[in-house]
Amino acid sequence: MEQTEGDVQQALAEILSELGVEQEAIDDSAVLGADLELDSTDAVEIGLELKRRFSVSVKVQVKGSETLGDLAKLVVEEIQQSGA
Amino acid sequence: MTAAARRRALVTGIGTVNAAGRDTASSWQALLDGKSAIGPIKRFDAAGLQVSLAAEVTDFQPPKEISRRLLAKSDRFAHFALSATAQAVADAGLDLAAEDPYRIGISFGNNSGGWDICERGFVEYYQQGPPMINPWQATAWFPTAPQGFVSIQFNVRGWSKSFATDRASGGSAAYFGLRALRWGHNDVMLIGGAEAPVTRLGVGAHVSTGELSRGTEPERAYLPFSPDGTGLVLGEGSAVLVVEDAGHAAARGARAYGELLAVEQRTGSPEDRTVLEDALRAALDQARRDPGEVGLVFGEGCGSATADRIEAEAISRVLPGVPVTVPKAALGHMYGASTATDVAFALLAMRDGVLPPTAGTQVDGPGRYAPVTVTAVERTIGTAVVVSRSREGTNVVTVLGSHGNGR
Numbered sequence: 001m002e003q004t005e006g007d008v009q010q011a012l013a014e015i016l017s018e019l020g021v022e023q024e025a026i027d028d029s030a031v032l033g034a035d036l037e038l039d040s041t042d043a044v045e046i047g048l049e050l051k052r053r054f055s056v057s058v059k060v061q062v063k064g065s066e067t068l069g070d071l072a073k074l075v076v077e078e079i080q081q082s083g084a
Numbered sequence: 085m086t087a088a089a090r091r092r093a094l095v096t097g098i099g100t101v102n103a104a105g106r107d108t109a110s111s112w113q114a115l116l117d118g119k120s121a122i123g124p125i126k127r128f129d130a131a132g133l134q135v136s137l138a139a140e141v142t143d144f145q146p147p148k149e150i151s152r153r154l155l156a157k158s159d160r161f162a163h164f165a166l167s168a169t170a171q172a173v174a175d176a177g178l179d180l181a182a183e184d185p186y187r188i189g190i191s192f193g194n195n196s197g198g199w200d201i202c203e204r205g206f207v208e209y210y211q212q213g214p215p216m217i218n219p220w221q222a223t224a225w226f227p228t229a230p231q232g233f234v235s236i237q238f239n240v241r242g243w244s245k246s247f248a249t250d251r252a253s254g255g256s257a258a259y260f261g262l263r264a265l266r267w268g269h270n271d272v273m274l275i276g277g278a279e280a281p282v283t284r285l286g287v288g289a290h291v292s293t294g295e296l297s298r299g300t301e302p303e304r305a306y307l308p309f310s311p312d313g314t315g316l317v318l319g320e321g322s323a324v325l326v327v328e329d330a331g332h333a334a335a336r337g338a339r340a341y342g343e344l345l346a347v348e349q350r351t352g353s354p355e356d357r358t359v360l361e362d363a364l365r366a367a368l369d370q371a372r373r374d375p376g377e378v379g380l381v382f383g384e385g386c387g388s389a390t391a392d393r394i395e396a397e398a399i400s401r402v403l404p405g406v407p408v409t410v411p412k413a414a415l416g417h418m419y420g421a422s423t424a425t426d427v428a429f430a431l432l433a434m435r436d437g438v439l440p441p442t443a444g445t446q447v448d449g450p451g452r453y454a455p456v457t458v459t460a461v462e463r464t465i466g467t468a469v470v471v472s473r474s475r476e477g478t479n480v481v482t483v484l485g486s487h488g489n490g491r
Contacts, residue, residue: 020152041157044219052216 008054008075012068015049028069033062046071054079093265094333094340095484097176097326098428099168099276102415103139103319107171111415112432116460120414120443122302122317128284135296137305138282139319139416147171150237157220158233159198161280164322164421165230166237169274173238176326177338178272180238189242189270190234191261192324193253193277193420194227199286201225206285227420230278230322243269247420251295251386252349253277254323254423255472255480259347261327271332275344276324277420290318295475297387303444306417308385308410309392309454316387319416323424341431343485345467346370354391354477360398363479364469368402371467371483375403378483379465380439382426383454384473385410386417395473396453403469407439407461408454414443423472427482430468434486439463 013026019042025035032038038046043060050058056078060071098108103121105111114121121139130136146155146163147170155163173180180188205221223229228246235244243264247256254277261275281290290296297315299305306317327344348367352359368375381403384395399408411429412418418425433440438460445458470482 018156020154020156022152037153041219048216048218052212 004076004079005072008072008079011050011053012072015046019045026068028067028072030068032060032066032068032071033064036068038062050075056082091266091268092330093262093327093344094330095325095342095344095431096328096333096338096340097172097178098341098431099171099175100321100323100425100428101141101144101164101167102321102418102425103141104415106141106144108175108428112429115411115414115429115440116438118441118443118446118459120302122305122414122416125282125287127282130284130287133284133287134291134298135287136300137302137317138287139317140282141320154233154237157224158229159201159224159280161194161198161278161322162224162230162233164280164320165192165234165276165278165324168276168278168322168324169234169238172274172324172326176328178326183272185239185241187242187270188240188272188274189264190231190240190244190274191257191264192231192246193249193255193257193423194230194246194279195248195250195253195419196279196281196286197227198225198229199281199283203283203285234274240274249478250474250476251384251417251419251422252472252474252478252480253420255482256349256478257420258423258427258482259349259480262344262347265327265329271329273327274324275327276322276424278322279419279421280320281318282320287318293475295386295388306387306413307444308383308387308413308442309396309408309452309456311389311451311453313387313389313392316412316417319412319418321415321418321425322421323428325424325427340487342434342487344482345373345485346483347480349478349480351478354475355394357394357398359477360395360471360473360479361402363481364398364402367469367481367483371485373467373483377467378403378406378469379463380430380433380468381406381408382430382468382470383408383410384471385412386473391473393453395471399454399471405455407457409440409457410442411440423470423480423482426470427484430470430484434465434468434484437462437464
């Protein structure tokens with residue numbers, strides 16, 4: 001469980017970095033749309049990378065108030081459900 | 085607008101990225117030194133490709149003001165265009181924030197699209213399945229992508245177009261770019277192009293055109309206007325010119341490299357040399373220059389013995405004895421970026437009073453179809469001509485006047 005959480009956080013940090021998001025902006029409380037300025041194409045790419053890495057389908061929301069922490073939690077839940 | 089009242093177009097800024105240098109000054113110096121940037125392909129394993137040489141841009145750093153976010157979503161050819169544009173705008177001293185963005189436009193040439201992103205997209209498609217294709221594939225590969233990303237980055241909103249005309253893509257961009265000023269659409273045009281075909285698949289696809297030299301000796305692989313010519317060597321890079329209405333330039337106190345006097349385009353059979361002759365005569369007529377005033381010609385010189393012989397005959401009929409130079413022999417053929425690169429060097433040749441050498445001419449002696457420059461020679465040049473020709477018969481001729489030589 002803790003292992004998974006750490007893996008997901010690490011993966012999200014790597015994916016965001018690949019997208020060109022500055023390292024210091026990557027924080028659990030950062031809102032995906034408003035703070036990280038991710039757009040719909042970024043959302044698609046993040047979803048594809050999560051699928052590649054964890055074989056889960058997660059809908060990444062950049063229009064609302066979803067934070068990076070919320071997204072990480074969602075991914076962990078999906079991984080646990082798919083493994084159950 | 086009558087011919088007498090037509091707007092004058094001054095080149096007030098130059099930006100270049102090519103295999104000889106990441107900026108205008110370094111690539112111009114390398115050209116004057118007669119150095120060739122052609123060498124064995126290093127970016128990828130070229131085994132099995134039939135072509136082993138290219139003129140690659142190495143150690144390229146995109147400009148600092150371009151965000152990593154934008155770079156991640158765009159291809160190498162767009163990165164070159166962003167760099168050349170940033171250089172050109174800075175060189176022109178143009179404060180874009182103070183300009184009306186709807187009076188500035190872009191006219192770019194590109195032949196090949198973005199192959200780095202295509203290779204990635206094909207891997208995703210064939211190995212991972214259609215749903216896994218990256219979301220930027222469609223917008224990043226497309227030949228208009230440099231125009232789009234430059235427009236976004238520099239807030240350029242005026243009449244803008246991109247052109248794909250094979251080797252003459254950049255020539256067509258100059259043709260319509262000048263017209264955008266003369267028609268009054270814009271006061272400032274960013275005229276140029278970008279190309280980055282040097283990927284494994286990109287080179288493989290170009291081989292099938294039959295245009296590429298399969299030579300393995302860098303100094304002998306690309307021989308413009310030579311009976312021994314076996315084709316061209318691919319280059320990559322970008323060139324962007326800030327071309328400005330003379331009144332607009334004067335109002336902001338800009339200095340000019342020279343004047344874009346005319347660009348004319350004629351199409352016909354590539355075997356018919358009279359089509360290029362017509363383009364040359366029409367361009368000189370538009371520029372109000374006599375053939376005797378032309379001091380230097382930048383030839384297309386695609387390295388095909390047949391095409392180059394036809395081109396040389398046409399040039400010699402209209403401009404007998406005028407020296408011909410081909411920077412492509414040093415920088416590779418940059419297709420969409422080639423005309424603006426040649427125009428940039430033509431303006432610098434007039435500024436510095438020098439005929440630049442043509443790389444590779446030292447090794448093969450006489451016998452070229454045209455009077456190709458061999459070494460750098462000091463010479464006052466008031467008018468220069470740039471020729472761009474496509475494989476299937478598009479001929480574009482650009483005429484430039486040195487600064488202070490306009491009329």
